[in-house]
Amino acid sequence: MCIPGSVKRAILFIGVMAGVLAGGWPGASAQTSPPPDLTTVGLEAVMDMEVSSVSKKPERLVDTPAAVTVITAAEIRRSGAQSLPELLRLVPGVQVARINSNEWAVGVRGFTSALSRSLLVLIDGRSVYSPLFAGVYWDTQDVLLEDIERIEVIRGPGSTVWGANAVNGVINVITRSAQRSQGNFISMSGGNEERLRVAARSGYETSSGIGIRSYLKYFDRSAEYHGDGDEFDGWHMTRAGVRADADPKERDHLTLQASAYDGAVGDRSTLSDYSAPYTRTVREDSDLWGGDLMGQWRHRTERGSSFELDFYYDLTHRAQPGFSEDRNTIDFEFRHQGRLGQRNAIIWGAGYRRTAGNTDSTSTIQFVPEDRTDDLVSAFVLDQMEIVPSRLTLTVGSKFEHNDYSGFDYQPSLRLLATPTPTQSLWCGVSKALRVPSRIEEDFSATGLLEPSTPTFIRVLGTKDFEPERLIAYELGYRVQPKSWLFVDLALFYNDYAHLLSLEPGTPFFETTPAPPHAVVPLFLGNGMKAQTRGAELAVEWKPRETLRFTGAYAYLDLDLTPDDDSQDTSTEPSTEGSSPRHTASLRSSIDLPRKIDLDVTLRRVGSLPSQSVDAYTEMDLVIRHFLPGGLEASLAGNNLLSSRHAEFAGGRPGSIEIRRSLYAQVVWRW
Amino acid sequence: MVTRGQGALRTLMVLGCLMSSLCPAAGEEPEGLSENKIKAVYLYYFATFMDWPPGSLDNDSHEIVIGILGEDPFGSILDDTVRGKMVQRRSLTVKRFQSVQEARQSQILFISPSEQDQLVHILKVLGDAPVLTVGDGRFAALGGQIAFQREEKRVRFEINAEAVKRAGLKMSAQLLKLGRIVGDSSP
Numbered sequence: 001m002c003i004p005g006s007v008k009r010a011i012l013f014i015g016v017m018a019g020v021l022a023g024g025w026p027g028a029s030a031q032t033s034p035p036p037d038l039t040t041v042g043l044e045a046v047m048d049m050e051v052s053s054v055s056k057k058p059e060r061l062v063d064t065p066a067a068v069t070v071i072t073a074a075e076i077r078r079s080g081a082q083s084l085p086e087l088l089r090l091v092p093g094v095q096v097a098r099i100n101s102n103e104w105a106v107g108v109r110g111f112t113s114a115l116s117r118s119l120l121v122l123i124d125g126r127s128v129y130s131p132l133f134a135g136v137y138w139d140t141q142d143v144l145l146e147d148i149e150r151i152e153v154i155r156g157p158g159s160t161v162w163g164a165n166a167v168n169g170v171i172n173v174i175t176r177s178a179q180r181s182q183g184n185f186i187s188m189s190g191g192n193e194e195r196l197r198v199a200a201r202s203g204y205e206t207s208s209g210i211g212i213r214s215y216l217k218y219f220d221r222s223a224e225y226h227g228d229g230d231e232f233d234g235w236h237m238t239r240a241g242v243r244a245d246a247d248p249k250e251r252d253h254l255t256l257q258a259s260a261y262d263g264a265v266g267d268r269s270t271l272s273d274y275s276a277p278y279t280r281t282v283r284e285d286s287d288l289w290g291g292d293l294m295g296q297w298r299h300r301t302e303r304g305s306s307f308e309l310d311f312y313y314d315l316t317h318r319a320q321p322g323f324s325e326d327r328n329t330i331d332f333e334f335r336h337q338g339r340l341g342q343r344n345a346i347i348w349g350a351g352y353r354r355t356a357g358n359t360d361s362t363s364t365i366q367f368v369p370e371d372r373t374d375d376l377v378s379a380f381v382l383d384q385m386e387i388v389p390s391r392l393t394l395t396v397g398s399k400f401e402h403n404d405y406s407g408f409d410y411q412p413s414l415r416l417l418a419t420p421t422p423t424q425s426l427w428c429g430v431s432k433a434l435r436v437p438s439r440i441e442e443d444f445s446a447t448g449l450l451e452p453s454t455p456t457f458i459r460v461l462g463t464k465d466f467e468p469e470r471l472i473a474y475e476l477g478y479r480v481q482p483k484s485w486l487f488v489d490l491a492l493f494y495n496d497y498a499h500l501l502s503l504e505p506g507t508p509f510f511e512t513t514p515a516p517p518h519a520v521v522p523l524f525l526g527n528g529m530k531a532q533t534r535g536a537e538l539a540v541e542w543k544p545r546e547t548l549r550f551t552g553a554y555a556y557l558d559l560d561l562t563p564d565d566d567s568q569d570t571s572t573e574p575s576t577e578g579s580s581p582r583h584t585a586s587l588r589s590s591i592d593l594p595r596k597i598d599l600d601v602t603l604r605r606v607g608s609l610p611s612q613s614v615d616a617y618t619e620m621d622l623v624i625r626h627f628l629p630g631g632l633e634a635s636l637a638g639n640n641l642l643s644s645r646h647a648e649f650a651g652g653r654p655g656s657i658e659i660r661r662s663l664y665a666q667v668v669w670r671w
Numbered sequence: 672m673v674t675r676g677q678g679a680l681r682t683l684m685v686l687g688c689l690m691s692s693l694c695p696a697a698g699e700e701p702e703g704l705s706e707n708k709i710k711a712v713y714l715y716y717f718a719t720f721m722d723w724p725p726g727s728l729d730n731d732s733h734e735i736v737i738g739i740l741g742e743d744p745f746g747s748i749l750d751d752t753v754r755g756k757m758v759q760r761r762s763l764t765v766k767r768f769q770s771v772q773e774a775r776q777s778q779i780l781f782i783s784p785s786e787q788d789q790l791v792h793i794l795k796v797l798g799d800a801p802v803l804t805v806g807d808g809r810f811a812a813l814g815g816q817i818a819f820q821r822e823e824k825r826v827r828f829e830i831n832a833e834a835v836k837r838a839g840l841k842m843s844a845q846l847l848k849l850g851r852i853v854g855d856s857s858p
Binding site: 038039043044046047048049050051052073074077146149177179180181182183184203205209211484485544545546547592596627629631670671 | 773
């Protein structure tokens with residue numbers, strides 16, 4: 001529910017913006033004489049013609065009323081990155097910190113944490129948000145990077161379409177259709193950190209036009225640097241997948257895909273026990289496996305509308321020191337796109353998801369009940385209205401959802417887009433987004449040793465009345481492509497959060513079971529924090545020649561958390577504020593050198609994280625690639641070249657983990 | 672018009688596309704010469720400077736097909752450029768392909784930058800079919816025939832003459848003179 005103050009502010013904001021956007025716009029451009037027919041002037045004349053206007057980007061980014069960055073297949077190929085979170089470093093406003101070899105802290109517009117809370121990650125439309133811990137386990141999110149068509153990163157809420165948990169951002173990984181990933185390749189790489197990576201893909205097309213591709217990949221990554229010498233965090237993973245695409249009729253498209261993975265991730269945890277010696281450090285591999293099956297049917301009608309039906313099934317197994325979970329999820333979704341009258345384009349959809357998790361835990365880490373099945377029912381409708389034809393459009397809509405934790409809720413948004421000229425756009429929006437409770441907020445109980453002599457334990461406890469965390473986001477953006485080779489994208493935001501998670505101390509008590517008797521200081525999960533964040537993100541793309549491309553990015557972020565008057569939480573404010581950098585900047589150059597050599601150099605500057613004891617750092621990545629005859633490609637890559645090692649998250653302690661300079665060589669053969 | 676692919680932008684983009692089809696001005700290229708317009712004009716001229724081997728042209732349809740494989744960067748520009756034009760007494764037709772097998776029926780095939788990862792495979796499937804392949808950037812050096820190169824404000828092109836010969840095509844001396852000749856067998 002919006003509080004009246006925020007409603008008033010939203011109306012004021014939109015009203016002012018509508019006035020600014022509508023006022024003083026040039027009308028429809030005056031009729032000009034038809035351009036000369038260039039097919040009669042001769043080829044030499046064409047060679048001397050100067051490019052004088054801008055070709056629109058195929059992604060039509062200029063027309064999107066949201067802060068969106070698209071990572072293209074070419075950028076992925078040239079980045080030298082070997083995992084999804086490493087690829088996200090390219091996006092301004094996304095904070096990526098490597099904790100160790102297999103863990104990352106990722107945040108969008110702040111709230112950076114290992115579980116990337118309030119961030120929705122989708123792989124081909126399949127949500128990989130974990131309803132157990134409310135976040136994303138990055139160690140199991142992977143695809144064959146060569147098969148990615150693009151990654152869309154939306155900074156800011158996407159809740160009106162994607163629903164709860166798309167609060168701070170949406171990351172959408174989209175792989176190519178099998179019809180467009182034909183041919184075979186094998187790639188092999190090795191290095192000091194990326195010890196061994198092997199991947200193979202085979203794609204073919206039947207005579208009836210059905211595309212099928214399959215892949216297999218394996219990697220083994222070594223541990224990062226450990227101050228205490230205990231290098232526990234190596235990991236290895238095997239993954240295989242298959243995808244088929246077919247067009248049974250001209251207006252229909254069918255997709256079926258499946259993938260499976262199995263691997264182990266090195267882990268070290270300190271577990272507590274009610275009997276002496278009360279704590280023990282467990283160092284063992286987490287066992288991770290899972291798989292998914294997805295289907296999609298898209299149909300276009302003759303009148304230009306279309307609908308699609310999606311289905312997926314997802315299975316995950318995670319067994320790590322202290323607890324394990326098996327989870328099964330099924331999801332159905334329907335979407336329809338069409339027009340209403342001359343000026344309205346309507347998209348609506350409905351979905352159903354059932355997810356069942358079975359946990360297995362110890363006396364000090366528990367989910368109560370151990371097993372739980374939840375249903376999610378949702379629907380959304382979006383209307384895009386043309387206020388001034390081709391100049392000013394208004395998008396208004398809402399998501400409606402019912403979940404088993406907090407019941408029914410809605411998440412509306414209102415966005416205005418102005419395109420005074422085809423090469424520039426100005427947009428603004430107000431949205432409400434929610435992070436709904438998950439098992440950790442309701443069912444969780446974790447107990448740790450506080451003081452061994454008594455003995456006294458501290459216990460974090462979920463509460464049944466946890467409310468959704470709520471965001472009202474105010475956004476403003478400007479994009480301009482003054483020249484064919486120059487693109488500038490600026491986004492500003494003000495986010496107003498309420499009911500954020502807090503830790504509220506309760507009254508200490510004694511308990512006799514489980515034996516032996518002990519004292520417990522309870523800490524209840526509450527909704528006692530609020531926050532305001534402000535920030536700006538700037539991206540500039542400059543491509544002076546076909547063979548030379550520069551991209552620069554800068555992001556500013558100011559996080560301001562405050563406990564509610566009745567909250568006694570003193571730790572969340574400094575720890576959250578100090579875990580996201582205030583400034584981040586990057587500069588990348590991509591050069592096609594003669595002799596079939598590609599050179600990519602990236603410089604990154606990340607501001608300090610006071611609560612993580614991490615200093616600001618500057619790092620450099622470099623990839624050099626040589627195309628050889630016969631479909632061969634050889635490359636050398638280096639990450640973090642400027643120092644032998646540096647901490648990115650959770651530093652400052654004697655045993656802290658630091659990220660090493662990584663060098664690897666790769667050979668790819670395509671045929 | 673509905674966008675292909677699926678994803679986060681989809682919804683907003685589909686709306687954008689629906690809107691632009693509602694009101695033609697929004698989706699059109701601005702006035703002046705865009706890079707894509709110049710490339711489209713080049714594709715027309717390439718058709719006038721090529722000789723396809725006898726029997727490779729379809730004598731029933733009397734057309735020369737300019738194909739686009741992969742994501743179409745041109746929109747309606749290419750169609751507008753060649754509309755009503757005749758080359759070698761044949762009309763020019765633009766067709767879009769997702770499948771390489773089908774794209775073999777083109778006389779000129781523009782291979783979109785989106786297909787670069789599949790280039791080795793695409794060229795293998797095309798084999799020595801009499802198709803003039805055109806692309807961007809490193810395309811000619813990697814075995815394609817003509818690659819557009821934007822150099823500052825002008826668009827130029829490279830020709831891989833060996834590849835043209837392998838496809839059994841004849842290119843006029845004038846075109847060979849204007850393009851920069853590159854090879855794919857050199858390192």
